Amino acid sequence: MTTDSIARLDRDARLKALNTMTTIRLAEEEIQNLFMANLVRGTTHLAIGQEACSAGVAQALRPGDSMTCTYRGHGHALALGMTLRAMMAEMMGKASGACKGRGGSMHMTDQSIGLLGANAIVGAQLPIAMGAALTAQIKGSGAIAVVFFGDGATNIGVFHESLNMASVWKLPVLFICENNLYGEYSPVRATTPIDDLAERAAAYGMPGVIVDGQDIEAVYSATLAAAERARAGDGPSLLELKTYRYRGHSRADTGPYRAPGELDEWLKRDPIDLLLGRMIAAGEIDQAEYDEMRGAIEKAVVEAIEWAQAEPFPELEAADDYVYYPG
Amino acid sequence: MPEITYRDAVQKAIADEMRLDDSIVFFGEDVAKAGGVFKVTPGIYEEFGAERVRDTPISEQAIIGTALGAAITGLRPIAELMFADFIPVAMDQIVNQVAKYRFMSGGQFTVPLTIRAAQGGGGGFGTQHSQCAESWLMNFPGLKVVAPATPLDMYSLLRAAIRDDNPVVVLEHKYLYTLKGEVPADASPGSIGEAKVVREGADLTVVALQLMLHRALEVADKLADEGINLEVIDLRAVAPLDSETILRSVMKTNRLLMVEESPRQGGWGASVASMIADRGIYHLDAPIKRVNMENSLIAYSPVLEDEIIPNAGKIEKAVRDLLAED
Ligand SMILES: Cc1ncc(C[n+]2csc(CCOP(=O)(O)OP(=O)(O)O)c2C)c(N)n1
Numbered sequence: 001m002t003t004d005s006i007a008r009l010d011r012d013a014r015l016k017a018l019n020t021m022t023t024i025r026l027a028e029e030e031i032q033n034l035f036m037a038n039l040v041r042g043t044t045h046l047a048i049g050q051e052a053c054s055a056g057v058a059q060a061l062r063p064g065d066s067m068t069c070t071y072r073g074h075g076h077a078l079a080l081g082m083t084l085r086a087m088m089a090e091m092m093g094k095a096s097g098a099c100k101g102r103g104g105s106m107h108m109t110d111q112s113i114g115l116l117g118a119n120a121i122v123g124a125q126l127p128i129a130m131g132a133a134l135t136a137q138i139k140g141s142g143a144i145a146v147v148f149f150g151d152g153a154t155n156i157g158v159f160h161e162s163l164n165m166a167s168v169w170k171l172p173v174l175f176i177c178e179n180n181l182y183g184e185y186s187p188v189r190a191t192t193p194i195d196d197l198a199e200r201a202a203a204y205g206m207p208g209v210i211v212d213g214q215d216i217e218a219v220y221s222a223t224l225a226a227a228e229r230a231r232a233g234d235g236p237s238l239l240e241l242k243t244y245r246y247r248g249h250s251r252a253d254t255g256p257y258r259a260p261g262e263l264d265e266w267l268k269r270d271p272i273d274l275l276l277g278r279m280i281a282a283g284e285i286d287q288a289e290y291d292e293m294r295g296a297i298e299k300a301v302v303e304a305i306e307w308a309q310a311e312p313f314p315e316l317e318a319a320d321d322y323v324y325y326p327g
Numbered sequence: 328m329p330e331i332t333y334r335d336a337v338q339k340a341i342a343d344e345m346r347l348d349d350s351i352v353f354f355g356e357d358v359a360k361a362g363g364v365f366k367v368t369p370g371i372y373e374e375f376g377a378e379r380v381r382d383t384p385i386s387e388q389a390i391i392g393t394a395l396g397a398a399i400t401g402l403r404p405i406a407e408l409m410f411a412d413f414i415p416v417a418m419d420q421i422v423n424q425v426a427k428y429r430f431m432s433g434g435q436f437t438v439p440l441t442i443r444a445a446q447g448g449g450g451g452f453g454t455q456h457s458q459c460a461e462s463w464l465m466n467f468p469g470l471k472v473v474a475p476a477t478p479l480d481m482y483s484l485l486r487a488a489i490r491d492d493n494p495v496v497v498l499e500h501k502y503l504y505t506l507k508g509e510v511p512a513d514a515s516p517g518s519i520g521e522a523k524v525v526r527e528g529a530d531l532t533v534v535a536l537q538l539m540l541h542r543a544l545e546v547a548d549k550l551a552d553e554g555i556n557l558e559v560i561d562l563r564a565v566a567p568l569d570s571e572t573i574l575r576s577v578m579k580t581n582r583l584l585m586v587e588e589s590p591r592q593g594g595w596g597a598s599v600a601s602m603i604a605d606r607g608i609y610h611l612d613a614p615i616k617r618v619n620m621e622n623s624l625i626a627y628s629p630v631l632e633d634e635i636i637p638n639a640g641k642i643e644k645a646v647r648d649l650l651a652e653d
């Protein structure tokens with residue numbers, strides 16, 4: 001199954017999409033700088049190149065819906081509405097971070113916007129989203145849950161357990177696979193015997209939809225359709241978003257394992273350029289207006305970083321806070 | 328006072344709590360229509376219906392992950408994993424997710440989740456269906472782990488676990504399912520993390536739980552005839568571990584023996600021993616001793632299984648050895 005009809009967004013929605021994707025792009029470029037400057041510890045996983053996936057899905061959600069995602073989750077968090085300040089402070093392990101410094105780059109979480117957690121264990125977030133969907137189903141709230149994961153995650157056992165059980169229980173959950181062609185340094189072709197991961201849906205009796213993950217309008221439309229189905233009680237879907245990460249897997253990885261010319265090919269279909277080009281052609285924005293938008297976002301990113309740098313670290317006496325609920 | 332079995336105490340605790348709180352859901356493999364493979368939960372499905380009581384596929388990770396996701400979004404799930412030996416299949420969800428979810432979110436979530444499983448040997452189930460899980464699970468801050476030994480404790484601690492806003496693993500001992508005991512109609516939820524002195528004595532402290540507790544009590548009865556008075560403590564939970572009750576007892580008896588139905592290395596008895604070495608060593612008149620399964624595995628053959636799991640004879644010998652020390 002492929003998306004044949006792509007709903008076009010109106011100008012306001014396109015502006016929002018453009019803004020979200022640009023925010024993710026610029027924030028992540030700065031996050032990489034912070035990592036290189038040792039202000040972000042451990043590791044980072046950038047989704048530069050994949051912005052249409054997180055932004056397109058998030059734009060199709062409603063308040064009350066929830067999301068789980070992966071360590072490559074800055075984009076998901078920003079798309080869903082996490083503030084730049086909360087994210088940057090968390091990156092630096094500050095007390096005012098989204099998780100008060102307990103999470104870090106791989107665990108962006110914001111209950112207030114339905115972001116139930118970014119997970120650093122491949123695949124573990126799938127059933128957690130199903131739990132949120134179970135709550136919605138039992139309470140009859142009409143909400144859905146979406147879960148992001150990578151191509152590599154479709155080879156871990158919990159992926160199969162989750163799709164199967166979600167389908168049997170007809171849970172209102174969307175399984176969103178961002179197939180960026182690599183799991184760490186291994187090309188999907190070397191680890192997985194099929195090209196289209198959406199095929200795996202058939203084994204679990206749910207629709208498997210292949211989506212152009214570089215086209216935010218395609219992502220948005222496919223998500224909306226699957227969400228409607230889930231809200232109507234018809235159960236989960238698997239969406240495979242074909243996409244590509246421009247940067248390495250993590251940290252300072254430069255991606256020496258890529259096929260020659262592969263990155264250049266994908267850069268020709270950059271998700272931001274694609275939407276911007278479409279909007280310019282439609283007379284919905286001009287380059288100067290976009291540059292202005294970009295400048296404002298850059299300023300907000302820098303402001304958030306400076307703010308976060310000045311924020312205090314957590315109190316040392318609080319080292320074992322939040323291990324148990326004290327009540 | 329009504330006498331009920333340990334098995335019925337589980338069923339009653341779940342039913343009583345589900346009647347009081349609509350947000351409680353219960354699921355696991357064959358727990359609903361079949362009433363559980365140990366027939367522990369009959370009638371729950373019939374009373375509370377298919378929405379709240381569900382059979383799952385054989386998918387331990389999905390069971391626990393789904394229960395976690397439900398717990399952080401407003402439900403109060405009880406998830407059953409059947410044999411405790413299957414806990415390792417769901418270990419990522421229990422260890423990396425359930426135990427850490429509140430912490431890594433900086434306290435944004437509470438995790439009101441109960442995980443039940445049946446554990447323990449003595450029934451000829453062989454090496455993959457007879458283990459005790461409490462010592463595996465006590466190394467993960469964020470989890471509470473209870474292992475009740477009587478119908479009353481089973482009832483009151485399971486109710487407390489369900490009400491707790493932290494994740495609690497409740498381990499039921501298979502060998503005790505038929506044990507009968509009094510559970511008053513108005514029994515209230517217990518307090519997780521409190522050990523209980525179940526028999527007072529001045530000569531030596533024995534700490535045990537579940538099946539080993541009953542074997543220790545058997546030994547205490549026998550030795551009482553000789554004028555040897557054991558103080559027997561039912562640990563009841565390994566996380567949180569009630570150090571104070573044990574310490575208080577050791578300060579009185581000056582001798583400590585632990586009986587564990589699990590391998591010696593890494594068992595909860597080692598944690599208790601280290602706590603006493605740290606806080607109570609000057610009160611000891613003899614070395615701290617532990618009776619465990621030696622570092623062996625549970626065998627199928629009845630004679631081997633009986634040899635491997637600590638029995639009354641071994642406990643008695645350890646007590647006599649300890650009392651002989653000066
Ligand atoms: C259970 C588990 N195994 C291995 C890892 C190490 N690891 C981290 S990311 C990753 C690759 C995952 O690839 P994919 O699912 O395609 O997601 P992507 O990183 O491409 O977004 C691996 C193997 C892990 N975090 N968790």
Ligand SMILES: [Mg+2]
Nearest residue numbers: 150151182183
């Ligand atoms: Mg990948």
